[in-house]
Amino acid sequence: MSRIHVECKINGDDAEFLCDADESLLDALRDEVGLTGAKEGCGTGDCGACSIIMNGNLICACLAFAPEAQGGVIETVEGMADEEQLHPLQTAFLEHAALQCGICTPGFLIASKSLLERNPDPTETEVRYAIAGNLCRCTGYDKIVRAVLVAAQEMKQNPMKG
């Protein structure tokens, strides 16, 4: 079976890879492109550890087929920080101890980034529902929710940082 050639943009860079027709985008990112920041926690779209943004939409990379990325624009956790500085969400996660084991953290960061792009001033409840597709077993979500709220305030005050 010949493999499919896919060209897309990942974290601002041109990228290309070969994949099988039924390969998940998550497997392609991890195995073909070498970006292992997105994790597989379930493979069924239930845990959010593989959250990425494709063409502006927050998706579970495990539920997309790799060939769907053709011509697309993909953002992963590896692209969140620019050369100069961390994304305010990353800073807030560090400063507010919003991670323990860290396996779910890339997914939470991406899901939270997507939320703040859509809703720059969320309430606590809005944050909780926006990240309800991401499972964390370590933290009880308390510090994650606080970090997202802090980052939202920070981005409102310093809009350039987002």
Add this chain to the structure above:
Amino acid sequence: MSVVAEDKKVKQSYKHVGTRPVRHDGLEKINGKARFAADIIKPRMIHGHVLRSPHAHAKILSIDTTEAEAMPGVKAVVTASDFPLPKKDEGFPHRPKNLIARDKVRYEGQTVAAVAATTRRQAREAAAKIIVNYEELPAVMTIDEAMAEDAPLVHEDLITKGIDPKEAKPSNIAESNFYECGDIDVGFKEADFIFEHEFSTEAFHQGYIEPHACLADTGKDGRSEIWCSSQGHFMVRSATANMLGWETSKIKVIPAEIGGGFGGKTTIYLEPLAVKLSQKADRPVKMVMTRDEVFRATGPTPGTKIHVKIGVKNNGEITAGKAWLAYESGAFPGSWAKLGKWCVFACYNIPNIQIEALEVLVNKPVNIAYRAPSAPMAAFATETVLDQIAKKIKMDPIEIRLLNAVEEGDYNHSEMVGTFQRIGLKETLEAIRNHPNYKIPLGPNQGRGIATGFWFNIAESSSATVNLTEDGKAVVITGSPDIGGSRASMALMAAEELGIDAKLIQPLVGDTEAVGFTDVTEGSRATFATGLAVVKACQKLVVQLKERASIMWECSVDDIDWVDGSAVHKEGKEPSLSLAEITAKAKKTGGPLNATGSLEAKGQGPGFSTQMCDLEVDPETGRVTILRYTTAQDAGTAIHPSYVEGQMQGGVAQGIGWALNEEYIHNKNGMMENPGFLDYRIPVASDMPMIETIIVEVPNPKHPYGVRGVGEVGIVPPLPAVANAIHDAVGIRLRDAPMSPVRVLAALNQENGTNG
């Protein structure tokens, strides 16, 4: 918010301990660079896939791998015949029998064979071509089924341990534990009220988000390197070597970052398979479980059935406690019932106690530790009955606990404690009582529940090596995997000892050949015991640093103090010398500075947690919403308070999951029906409120900084706290967990409150 013990003698002020620096491994974890087990790749790597049992209980009549071996890309196949049973018992005699099925499969998902092939797809497709002939056997899935007369036997030759004289017939009861003190009959005669009830809990999974994964590379020299995620890589080394019949030193284990464990990664599953496949194929072999495999083949905590009887006087004083506890252990014996026996009455002074605890085999995955293993189910029973008693005698639920609570000098019958040293149970109770949340008025269908919990914690072996660098920094290498911030606490203790900023410390987790033997990160032991090893190494370094300063100054070492990271001449004859100035000159004063600390730690000190749950019950649907949650836990001393809070909050959230949602569901044939996160529903962010987190600090006298383990006890009180709050809200007493909407609704539809 922090509550500090009144005993000021043991409370000191620290410069670094108790601060909240950004964790040292944080950056890698927020930019996707941290390497977890499944992220590791090696040149020439191939992929392993496990063939698992489709039956809960069946004889294996034959296994034919011929067709599978001929499939494209296949490089190796292994079955039980590749793993002769080890001659030596490394403390877990059942592990090699569980890790690959031999005569029988004893649960759905048990490993039967494994294949390694060039691609994952090829390995998966080849595994499906292995022909296994089974003779299905009836399965026992519950304690009642397993204990019934003439029940099908999980092991045909198993005679109950702990009964004298020995039972004549084999059964599914692996072990019977008994404990007695005082006179139970006299105790109940002294009581004015006696309450007696039966409780049950389903099996719960640890639910770590990272599935098990490993990569093994076995060389022609008969040595193997394993990269994997575990709670203890020295355990992975010895357990894997044991199963392979190899010398331990032939295996090197390199710890990857661990994506959650909660006890579930205190054992091995894939590693011996990967090593053997790698040996046969002469290629590195990577194996990664799916979530389905994680649910069916690893983990869960025992389902239980617990009967508790408590007698009290009119004034609330407990006179007698009797408990019968049955813990599932899955398909091979464990020691969960014994732990339940240790914990069921541990919070209270009860003069007359009688406990029987049974370990019961069922056709489910072999149970493995889960955060304060066995304690939450025991507390569910005791703390719920105590709540009933308090209501009956119209006593405040905290008052009745304070009246009976253990304190320093009281006796604890668990083998891990004996007589209590300074402990903080009463302080946690008072912290909740004094918190404003205790007085917040509640509305209709809303209720408040109180419960407390005990966990004994463990200590075990730990090692640390500290290297001072030429530029005045300290590299702290320990053997404890960092499961939730322990690098930060190691760095803070090293900073305190050496007197330098925590930013100048680089904490690392060393592989099995880079640092001394260290036991598994379990029993809330890492910050306590591995912390002691770090402190010991740093104290040796301070001695060395003073000696080097004495050489540089040509004075007696007795004239030198170590103050805030610098050598100071007692009589002020020299300007002080910083650690960096001393290490910069190390070549001229005797060479590199480093030290190790190793110990078999003792004196871990038990943990106590008191929690308060406010919730609302929807009487139409049975749905329970947590409104507020307040937890107070004795941390001894919080080394990094943010990560202590994190442990406390995580324990609460998991406990709420047990209380309201989570459970293994099996069909009548013993097949798990909910092996995914959609149907095995752990709490999500929108299920939870913020958690009011009160760190109580009653320093442990057996640790230089007063540390006691904080990882586990937080999961003990939620089951009864939720149950008690549901009763407070709508008058129904739930004694079976999870208290899912179906059960709540069924209880509401019965007569309201008549059983409370």
